[in-house]
Each structure stands twice: as structure tokens, then as C-alpha cells.
Amino acid sequence: MRWQGDRESENIEDRRGTPGGPMVITGGLGTLVIVLVSLYLGIDPTALLQQVGGPQGPMPGAPAPDIEGQRETRDFVAVVLADTEDVWSDLFRQMDRQYEQPRLVLFNGEVQSACGNASAAMGPFYCPRDHKVYLDLTFFDELRTRFRAPGNFAQAYVVAHEIGHHVQNQLGTMEKMEALKARLGPRSANELSVRLELQADFLAGVWAHHAQRMKNIIEPGDIDAALQAATAIGDDRLQRQSQGYIVPDSFTHGTSEQRARWFRKGFETGDISAGDTFNTDQL
Secondary structure, eight states, X not given: OOOTXXXXXXXXXXXXXXXXXXXXXXXXXXXXHHHHHHHHHTSOHHHHHXXXXXXOOOOTTOOOOOTTTTHHHHHHHHHHHHHHHHHHHHHHHHTTOOOOOOEEEEESSEEEETTEEEEGGGOSEEETTTTEEEEETTHHHHHHHTSOOOSHHHHHHHHHHHHHHHHHHHHTHHXXXXXXXXXXXXXXXXXXXXXXXXXXXXXXXXXXXXXXHHHOOOOTTHHHHHHHHHHHTOHHHHHHHHHSSOOGGGOSSOOHHHHHHHHHHHHHHOOGGGXXXXXXXXX
8 A cells, every 4th residue: 555655644543552441332343352252252242342341451571662663654654544534534525524534542451431441452443532533553453453454445444444434423323223223132233233344434435445545545455455354354254263153143243254345336336325334234
């Protein structure tokens, strides 16, 4: 991905090295990890979420973040965030709306958000209550090693996915879906979560389409890297890795094939209206 020398966003809030402390996270990659761990342990996911949400202090002996070692990654994230600001401001303008630029919080270990306290183990997430994306940069190491999705465009996909949740929040989609989920049983609520996440993947693809049109940022292999990242964090693949079998009714983010396909659709069309994952029988 071409990014050196491009504008960096001013909406970076750097809390690395600051201790964080219950956790109510909406959207993002984090809840998927918790659900998979609970399934592996054979316990109710809500119980594990409550335990994670309990008061926490910094881990004894935890190493300080290597802020200098993360400088290039931090700068890269700031450029990607700026690209999302440019793309979504333009697209919202075309809809006669004003895009509210979110802030991206960098943290290490744990962090306090308006949605509660979260640990780095939860992964990147978006909090609709404060309109902020939260990211521990060490997640990108896990993306490269555990998920085998290397490359900076795979990292850009992660950021763009979380910004996709912000777009959903701005458009009122997230609020409607959360209200509806509260009236549904677990299986139906999970299906709505899948539809919300797949739309965020689609919106990440829309961003990539317009960022390429506006700034020519994509290099050979970049889209494959994003598709590899989307594939690596599909519910089916992660469940097979953690427990050896899949439980479709417990999916909250979508299969590897679905995630990659919706991202590709967003990238190929660049059309927000083509990503209505809530009114289609074919996810």
C-alpha cells in the first residue's frame, strides 16, 4: 500500500502506557475472540464477557509498550485513518449529510472506553457510545503470525472495518439493529450480528474502492492481503482452529467466505446502496 508522505489524521488519541478498568463492546473483532474462547471452554459466552468486564488492574510485571518500535505502525494507522476521513466525508457529502470524524485510540494492554474497560485480548473494537475506535498495535503482530495475514493492507482492512462500524452508527443502522437484537432470542440476535459485521466488511471494501480512486494507494497483492485477513477471521475457520468443529448458530461475524465476498463486493462496486446485508436471503 502506498502511504508514506500522505496526510496523517489528527484524530489519534495515544494512550499507550496508560493503565485502563467492565466492558460493553459493540461490533468489531473483539467479541468474536471471547465467544470462541467460551465455546472452547464449554461455558456461556455472557458469563465470560462478564468476567472480562470485571475490574482489572494492570498485569504485574507487564512490559512497557515499545512506543518507539511502533512508530512506523502508528504513522501508518494515522494515514489510513486520514484516508477514511477523506473518503467518508466525500461520500456523506454526496448523501447531503455531514460525516463526523471518529477518534482512534491507541492503547497497550487495557483501556477505558465509554463502553467499559477492555483488554488487548479483545482485539480492535468500536465503541458507539463515544464514537471511538480502540486499537492495540500489537494486534497487528497477531494478525501476521496467528492469523497468517501479513502486509500493511491487511492492517488497513482492520482499521477500515472498525470505521465501517462508525459509518453504521452515523447512519443509524447500529442503533436499530441493537434495539432489534434486544427483543430476539440468541440465535436470531447472532444472525443480526453477522449481518452487521458483514456490512462493516462491505464498507471497508467501499473505502478501499474510493481511496484507490482518489489517491491510487493500492499496490499489487494488497487486495489479496485484505481478503486473506477477512478469511482468516471468519467464524468457521476460528471455531475449527479452537475446537475442531463449527457451530453455525453461534456465528457472530460470518464465515471466511462471506467476509471475503462482502469486502470484495464493496471494493468492486464502491456503492453504499449495494451493501444492504439486512434485506437479503443470500449472505
